[in-house]
Amino acid sequence: MFEFWDWVGGRYSYDSAIGLSLMIAIGPDRFREMLDGFHQIDEHFRTAPIEENAPFLLGLLGIWYGNFHDA
Structure with a gap:
């Protein structure tokens, strides 16, 4: 188990040290x-x-849907 700061989100971490397990898995x-x-x-x-x-x-679509479609 690798430890990392609690403020590091997984969504954008694939290209950091957190992605090591992914690199091992896919080569x-x-x-x-x-x-x-x-x-x-x-x-x-x-x-x-x-x-x-x-x-x-x-990004514009995300704003549109969030503001006008409660998505």
Whole structure:
């Protein structure tokens, strides 16, 4: 069992030391592919025009559903 701070959430921790068990399970090559995917979406978010920016648009949808549909 690895110990870590209680303020570290699991949702965004796959690419930290907490992801070691995941890397062992899927192997270092697949883990590297996952990290490459994280980098690709970071670059997409940073460079894509707003109208084509998936993270931005999904964020707007989250606000829309939360404010107008009580979701």
